[in-house]
Every structure is written in structure tokens, then in C-alpha cells.
Amino acid sequence: MYAAPRILYEETLRRNPSAWLAHLNLGFLANQDPSQGKEAAIREYRAALAIEPAEPQVHTNPGTAEMELGRYDEALKEFQAAVSVVPGYSDAWLNMGTDLQHLGRYQEAEAAYQDAEIVVSCRKAGLDG
Numbered sequence: 001m002y003a004a005p006r007i008l009y010e011e012t013l014r015r016n017p018s019a020w021l022a023h024l025n026l027g028f029l030a031n032q033d034p035s036q037g038k039e040a041a042i043r044e045y046r047a048a049l050a051i052e053p054a055e056p057q058v059h060t061n062p063g064t065a066e067m068e069l070g071r072y073d074e075a076l077k078e079f080q081a082a083v084s085v086v087p088g089y090s091d092a093w094l095n096m097g098t099d100l101q102h103l104g105r106y107q108e109a110e111a112a113y114q115d116a117e118i119v120v121s122c123r124k125a126g127l128d129g
């Protein structure tokens with residue numbers, strides 16, 4: 001099912017090793033493939049992060065995988081990094097809220113959800129810059 005896209009992304013990296021988006025996409029594929037799993041996905045996400053640390057998805061995607069593995073402290077660091085790179089990245093705020101709930105930090109989780117709501121409201125009002 002994932003063979004053709006995987007081959008495409010691997011070939012892209014062979015031709016252009018700095019193609020961070022190919023690593024990100026390989027991570028996504030690995031995350032969806034039980035035979036590869038979350039650890040393989042995290043490795044690809046980390047490779048993308050090494051190339052393009054200013055892209056919030058390269059923080060949010062491994063954070064989500066870490067959270068799904070129950071590694072909430074590691075996940076939190078990734079979500080915090082994502083919002084430090086792009087404060088208006090609502091997905092990171094939402095994931096951070098969920099992660100903070102897992103950590104039992106409910107007031108901080110509520111604040112993260114409120115930040116996500118503010119971002120979305122501003123975007124709907126055309127105030128996203």
C-alpha cells in the first residue's frame with residue numbers, strides 16, 4: 001500500500017539529501033505502517049528536524065508519536081518547540097493541551113487549549129498576519 005510513495009521519497013533523498021519534507025513524509029508513512037512503527041517514524045521526523053528546524057511540523061509530528069508511545073515529557077518538549085517556532089500553529093497548541101492532560105497538568109492544558117482557540121479565532125477573523 002505504501003511502497004510507491006516510500007520509493008518516491010527515498011529516491012528524492014538519494015538525489016537531494018536535504019529534502020526535509022521527504023523525511024517528514026517517510027515518517028508519516030512509517031507511523032501508519034504497523035510493521036515499521038512509531039520509532040521508525042520518529043527517526044524520520046528527527047532527520048527532517050536536523051535539516052529544517054524552523055518548520056513546526058517537524059516538531060509536532062514526533063511529539064504526537066512520542067505522546068502515542070506514552071512518552072509525555074518528550075512530547076511536551078516537541079510541542080513547546082513547535083509553538084516557539086510558529087506561535088500561531090494551532091495543532092501544536094491542541095496537542096500540547098492533550099499531552100499536558102496526560103501529565104496531569106490540567107490548568108496548563110486548559111491554557112494551551114485556550115491559546116489554540118485564540119489562534120483559530122484570529123485566523124477566522126483574518127488576523128493571522
